[in-house]
Amino acid sequence: MEKFDVTIIGAGPGGYVAAIRCAQLGMKTALIEKYPSLGGTCLNVGCIPSKALLDSSEHFHNALHNFKEHGIDIPEPKVNIKQMIERKRNVVKMTVDGINFLMKKNKITVFTGHGSFVTKNQIEILKADGSKEQIETAKTIIATGSKPSSLPGIDIDKKRVITSTEALELTEVPKHLIIIGGGVIGLELGSVYGRLGSKVTVVEFMDRIIAGMDGALSKELQRVLKKELSFEFLMKHKVTGTKASAKEVTVSALNSKDEKVEIKGDYCLVAVGRKPYTDNLGLEKIGVKVDNRGKIETDDHLKTSVDGIYAIGDVIKGAMLAHKAEEEGVFVAEQMAGQKPHINYNLIPGVVYTWPEVAAVGYTEEQLKEQGKKYKVGSFPFKASGRARASMDTDGFVKVLADETTDEILGVHMIGPRTADMIAEAVVAMEYKASAEDISRMSHAHPTFTESMKEACLDATGKRALHI
Numbered sequence: 491m492e493k494f495d496v497t498i499i500g501a502g503p504g505g506y507v508a509a510i511r512c513a514q515l516g517m518k519t520a521l522i523e524k525y526p527s528l529g530g531t532c533l534n535v536g537c538i539p540s541k542a543l544l545d546s547s548e549h550f551h552n553a554l555h556n557f558k559e560h561g562i563d564i565p566e567p568k569v570n571i572k573q574m575i576e577r578k579r580n581v582v583k584m585t586v587d588g589i590n591f592l593m594k595k596n597k598i599t600v601f602t603g604h605g606s607f608v609t610k611n612q613i614e615i616l617k618a619d620g621s622k623e624q625i626e627t628a629k630t631i632i633a634t635g636s637k638p639s640s641l642p643g644i645d646i647d648k649k650r651v652i653t654s655t656e657a658l659e660l661t662e663v664p665k666h667l668i669i670i671g672g673g674v675i676g677l678e679l680g681s682v683y684g685r686l687g688s689k690v691t692v693v694e695f696m697d698r699i700i701a702g703m704d705g706a707l708s709k710e711l712q713r714v715l716k717k718e719l720s721f722e723f724l725m726k727h728k729v730t731g732t733k734a735s736a737k738e739v740t741v742s743a744l745n746s747k748d749e750k751v752e753i754k755g756d757y758c759l760v761a762v763g764r765k766p767y768t769d770n771l772g773l774e775k776i777g778v779k780v781d782n783r784g785k786i787e788t789d790d791h792l793k794t795s796v797d798g799i800y801a802i803g804d805v806i807k808g809a810m811l812a813h814k815a816e817e818e819g820v821f822v823a824e825q826m827a828g829q830k831p832h833i834n835y836n837l838i839p840g841v842v843y844t845w846p847e848v849a850a851v852g853y854t855e856e857q858l859k860e861q862g863k864k865y866k867v868g869s870f871p872f873k874a875s876g877r878a879r880a881s882m883d884t885d886g887f888v889k890v891l892a893d894e895t896t897d898e899i900l901g902v903h904m905i906g907p908r909t910a911d912m913i914a915e916a917v918v919a920m921e922y923k924a925s926a927e928d929i930s931r932m933s934h935a936h937p938t939f940t941e942s943m944k945e946a947c948l949d950a951t952g953k954r955a956l957h958i
């Protein structure tokens with residue numbers, strides 16, 4: 491039986507990054523992935539394919555609605571969904587090929603098959619052809635990720651009632667796409683099809699979309715999606731069921747007055763969150779504990795209840811984000827090597843890749859109020875930015891929350907052009923405990939979207955913004 495210092499189960503961004511770092515630190519490393527394609531949810535059916543379609547659909551939307559204003563006259567563009575999906579597949583393939591290369595480069599042994607514990611130090615790999623292989627391992631990292639959740643009364647038939655996975659592979663543009671859940675997946679994939687011409691109805695249980703983010707972001711994003719893509723929002727509606735026929739789907743919900751509402755469309759995307767995936771891992775056999783939501787329990791060092799077994803990414807507590815999983819992969823590897831790494835969970839940014847993009851890090855205004863913290867607010871609207879006017883991206887703003895006494899930045903919340911990239915400045919600033927004044931005294935290239943961050947910091951530092 492082949493012996494390894496460490497075995498990682500699951501080759502998503504948590505698992506493959508953990509494998510690379512373990513190998514870099516000199517450990518003999520095995521990586522087990524049940525699908526032939528490495529990269530997990532993120533590369534195959536998550537971050538990368540959704541961004542590929544967001545980019546393609548954004549080009550189409552601009553060609554249709556904005557080129558004329560820029561002085562570019564073209565015949566009316568048409569959607570070629572087959573080519574769009576094909577390009578997306580190529581982007582995924584190139585990215586997955588890159589991971590295969592990295593595994594070889596780092597001399598990581600990759601096993602293709604379903605991994606499960608036989609004992610705490612023995613793992614069985616069940617291959618697609620039914621054959622089995624066992625390996626021995628000193629330590630294990632569980633990185634088995636997550637799968638889409640559903641709701642009682644909803645039958646996901648993967649044809650008319652679909653999850654994000656099927657929504658990334660549609661062969662036609664829906665006429666009316668009903669989306670259950672106004673969270674990240676619903677709004678990103680809703681944007682893709684809204685831009686391509688679908689009527690989009692979002693049915694959301696809460697009174698606001700992207701509920702975990704600062705309320706000002708939810709409000710602005712909802713306003714822009716209504717204005718730009720004619721999204722219809724049914725807020726405070728609890729979905730109770732779906733009924734699909736060959737060509738149609740009916741979604742039933744209860745509104746805030748408990749009245750029954752029915753919505754008819756040709757596709758329904760269920761985007762009500764994701765659940766940890768630990769099926770047939772053999773956790774019970776070796777005593778790894780899970781909580782009441784099925785997440786593997788870990789301590790501050792990401793150790794499970796069994797010595798030598800760690801867990802990272804979507805399968806444990808915390809945000810279900812690729813970069814969070816990656817940080818945890820590196821953290822566990824370095825810890826195993828005797829180092830003392832650290833993750834500041836409060837400074838893991840969150841991004842929604844709609845247009846305008848939404849990005850945030852640190853505390854929201856709601857959280858600061860709840861903590862009873864005294865804070866100052868600085869904000870700057872993109873309509874006052876020359877760069878944003880030049881690119882016709884004037885919706886949105888940057889909002890900076892700073893400690894009232896020390897001026898330390900406590901949270902940054904942005905909605906606007908390229909804020910997914912702009913948020914990095916806020917992360918650096920907050921990691922180094924910068925004050926709003928620190929940022930406002932640093933030169934930001936002109937004209938750039940990033941000047942809006944500087945201006946929001948100036949606004950927080952005694953209302954000194956220069957361009958509002």
Ligand code: FAD
Pocket residue numbers: 499500501502503504505522523524525529530531532533535536537538540603604605606633634635636654675767769770771802803804805809810811812813814815843
């Ligand atoms: P996963 O990526 O889920 O990988 C787990 C892997 O383990 C899978 O490949 C699975 O096949 C394998 N596995 C499971 N059990 C076994 C077993 N027993 N044996 C062998 N292999 C096993 N996050 C972002 O940060 N940014 C984004 O833009 C973003 N966009 C997203 C868009 C969509 C549509 C979706 C669905 C998700 C998106 N996410 C995004 C979330 C992101 O994909 C996840 O947070 C991330 O993939 C979690 O990484 P992970 O390594 O924990 O698990």
Ligand code: NAD
Pocket residue numbers: 641670671672673674675676678693694695696699700701727728729730761762763764809810811840841842843
């Ligand atoms: P989510 O938790 O973001 O949103 C789910 C929404 O569904 C919530 O607003 C919730 O109130 C609503 N909901 C739940 N039950 C309902 C009901 N009965 N009727 C109506 N609405 C209901 O989940 P998601 O959008 O499915 O995304 C899953 C995960 O994937 C997220 O944790 C996210 O972090 C990750 N993801 C991240 C990105 C990104 O980083 N850009 C993109 C996509 C997905």
